[in-house]
Amino acid sequence: MNLAPVITGLGFVSRIGHSRAEVMRALRELRHGIAPWQAVPGVDLPTKVAGILCGFDVSDANPAAWIWPAEFDLDPAVVQPMPPSGVYALAAVRQALAEAGLAGADFSDGSTGLYCASGGSPRFQFQHFKKLEASGWRRAHPHAVVSSVAGALNFHLGAALGIRGACCGFSSACASGSHALGFALDEIRLGRQQRMIVVAAEDLNAESALPFTGMGALSENPDPDSASRPFDRERDGFVPTGGGVAIVLENAASAASRGIRAQAAMAGWGQACDGHHIAMPHPEGRGIADAMRLALLDAKLAPELVGYINAHGTSTPQGDRAEAVAIDSVFGKWRPPVSSTKALTGHALSMSGLLEAALCVLALEGGFIPGQAHLAETDCPELNLPRHTADHPIEIAMNNSSGFGGSNVVHLFSKSQS
Amino acid sequence: MPLPAVFIAKSEAAIRAELIGFSAATTAAVLRLRECATRDALRAVLPGMIAFHLPSGTPPPREPLLDEMRLREDIGLDSLALTEMAFKFEELIGVRIEIREVTSITSVGGLLAFLESKMQL
Numbered sequence: 001m002n003l004a005p006v007i008t009g010l011g012f013v014s015r016i017g018h019s020r021a022e023v024m025r026a027l028r029e030l031r032h033g034i035a036p037w038q039a040v041p042g043v044d045l046p047t048k049v050a051g052i053l054c055g056f057d058v059s060d061a062n063p064a065a066w067i068w069p070a071e072f073d074l075d076p077a078v079v080q081p082m083p084p085s086g087v088y089a090l091a092a093v094r095q096a097l098a099e100a101g102l103a104g105a106d107f108s109d110g111s112t113g114l115y116c117a118s119g120g121s122p123r124f125q126f127q128h129f130k131k132l133e134a135s136g137w138r139r140a141h142p143h144a145v146v147s148s149v150a151g152a153l154n155f156h157l158g159a160a161l162g163i164r165g166a167c168c169g170f171s172s173a174c175a176s177g178s179h180a181l182g183f184a185l186d187e188i189r190l191g192r193q194q195r196m197i198v199v200a201a202e203d204l205n206a207e208s209a210l211p212f213t214g215m216g217a218l219s220e221n222p223d224p225d226s227a228s229r230p231f232d233r234e235r236d237g238f239v240p241t242g243g244g245v246a247i248v249l250e251n252a253a254s255a256a257s258r259g260i261r262a263q264a265a266m267a268g269w270g271q272a273c274d275g276h277h278i279a280m281p282h283p284e285g286r287g288i289a290d291a292m293r294l295a296l297l298d299a300k301l302a303p304e305l306v307g308y309i310n311a312h313g314t315s316t317p318q319g320d321r322a323e324a325v326a327i328d329s330v331f332g333k334w335r336p337p338v339s340s341t342k343a344l345t346g347h348a349l350s351m352s353g354l355l356e357a358a359l360c361v362l363a364l365e366g367g368f369i370p371g372q373a374h375l376a377e378t379d380c381p382e383l384n385l386p387r388h389t390a391d392h393p394i395e396i397a398m399n400n401s402s403g404f405g406g407s408n409v410v411h412l413f414s415k416s417q418s
Numbered sequence: 419m420p421l422p423a424v425f426i427a428k429s430e431a432a433i434r435a436e437l438i439g440f441s442a443a444t445t446a447a448v449l450r451l452r453e454c455a456t457r458d459a460l461r462a463v464l465p466g467m468i469a470f471h472l473p474s475g476t477p478p479p480r481e482p483l484l485d486e487m488r489l490r491e492d493i494g495l496d497s498l499a500l501t502e503m504a505f506k507f508e509e510l511i512g513v514r515i516e517i518r519e520v521t522s523i524t525s526v527g528g529l530l531a532f533l534e535s536k537m538q539l
Contacts, residue, residue: 064439076439077474139508139517142501160474 002252004417005188006262009102009248010358011095013088013201015051015241016344018069019095024362028389030373032344034224034239039206047213048222050204051241051346058084059205061127078160081143083121085201086156088244093157093199096246101260102195106162113166113193115184116153117176117200119350122207124148153201165193171350174314175271175403176200177245178353182269182409184249195250200351204242208349212240215279217316228347229374230313230340231320231385238314241346245355252417264361267301267396267412270294274406281319285326287408288312288400292330295398295410304334306412307394308369310356312402313340314347323400324380335384336398343373353401357411360397364415367393421455421537424512428452436510441466448510460533464526468495471503485527497521513537 012018015033016026026033037050055069063080072091079087097103105112128144146155151169158167166187170179177200184196202208212218219237221227228239255262272290274282281288296303309327313320320340327338341359348355363370371388378385399411430449437445444466451459461483469478476494479487489495495503504520507513513536523529 060438062436062438075474077472080439080474139505141505142498 002256002417003188003191004252005185005249005266006252006255006417007247007249007264007266007361007413008255008260008262009096009098009100009246010263010361011092011099011244011246012358013053013056013091013244014345014348014355015053015243018055018071018091020099020362023359024366026344027341027359027362027370028366028368030344030371030389032224032228032373033241034228034346036224039210045210046220047210047218047240049219049224049227049239050209051239051348053088053204053243056087058087081147082156083124083147083152084203084205085118085121085242085244086153088242089116089118089153089157089199089201089246090160090244092201092244092246093161093197096197096248100248100250100255101258102248108162108164110164111194112163113184113187113196114154114158114161114163115166115180115196115198116157116169117180117350117354118150118153118169119173119176119202119208120150120152121148121203122211123203123205126207153199157199161197163197166196172407173403173405174312174347174349174352175401175407175409176350176353177355178357178399178401178409178411179271179407181247181249181354181357181411182271185266185269188249188251194254195248197246197248198354199244199246200354201244202242202349202351204240208242209240219315226374228315228343229376230311230315230343231324231372231378231380231383232375233377233379235315235317235320237316238342238347241348243348243351243355245351245358247354247358262417264364265414265417267414268295268299269409269411270296270298271407271409273408276406279404281322281402282406283318283322283325284329285322287406288323288402288410289326289329291408291410292326292398292400295412299412301396301412303331306331306336306396306398308360308363309336309338309398309400310360311338311340312400314342315340319402321380323402324383328382337369337386337390338383339370339372339385341370353399353409356401357399357413360399360411360413364394364397364413367391369394421452422512425452425510433510440470444470455537457530457534460537461530464529467503467506468493471495471499471506473499483526485525485530487526489524489526489529507533511537
């Protein structure tokens, strides 16, 4: 019985598309989704662009007034207590389950788990606190906690899907989604679960994005065509985005029993912490370098076999530079092609690692290496940064993620299961 | 006895905005309640209000709603949903409801009597 962990389903609600086909096309053609954004209506703020989501309006304080694209046939009774990120996540999960041949499946036998990542819903927390204060601190909405804290995704999706296996959320800032997928791989390898549904989502609104201005992390470049430019000498911060992404990971025998094709195999993962600073990366990318080495060791792969690295590359001056040094320290003369797809999507915070894992799967499937969009002149000469997409089949793709506190996670995906 | 002044003062548009997502019949029943503060008018609001707050996957309540029907066992309205519904009434009608008062309500008749007392019908 082949128990190799394979990916059988992807789902996207993202600025570059709400379906596999849309996202694949945008990734191959390097079409970005950054657009003008007014985070607070009527207020002129330094942050002027974002990866806003098309077809959704989840801005009303009353979720019953929310709208979503018609192709997502979501049950309002399920959506109603969810934060915005929950709506995106549910839409993404539906796609991933359909791809995996699991739409309408019964998950009550305990063999399917759910791991989630989200920063919670700062907007919901803010709204609930305002109501609580207005009531003289005597009256909180019954969903005030379960719809706004960081575990909201796993609470809501676990119940909505009827999950009886492992179910929890991960909180390591921008590495959260990658941690969720890494630990999901362990669940499959250890034989604890036959299948894992991994989901990450972010609200994207003023409450989720603007607090990053406090550390000068957001780009103030008003030009959508150049605001998110990882590894470019002129980069000045990240461009926020949100949405939802879902991946179904399961052992190959489980997929084969339903006649479902494996899209890619997950070959390994590694994680390591910088042990350096609560927010700043180690200047030489100590933790991400260790995570890359550990992932390669876990997958029993030599560095020269890696055909593409999807970098964390948020477009911040310090972060990109540290990652470049780290990649050079691990790969040296091999110099695999590197790009950060955040140039296209923006930075999806806790969901970014899972989104980029899914993008790696699309690149493996599509037989292309996504180029580094928006790159004019780099200050990271040690990196091989192709400016254009290359139609070139790759066998192994690496996905890097880093979060606050120096948490670093690296995934390795392979085209084949061997 | 008059209804709470804040409820009477609400425009129809404001009430409709607060009831986005509710059935048209529920909105009509709430507007009728504002015009005609009777127990029957209040009773007419309940089916739609309960249906909206039921946990997902729970079928809408069987009508007519009888006083002896149990909120949890017969209708499926768990404590969280009941509290949420009470919170909605508080916002909509402008009455003050304490959580501990809500948790002691177990039947349709009990709910009606509770709301009647709050609204002084």
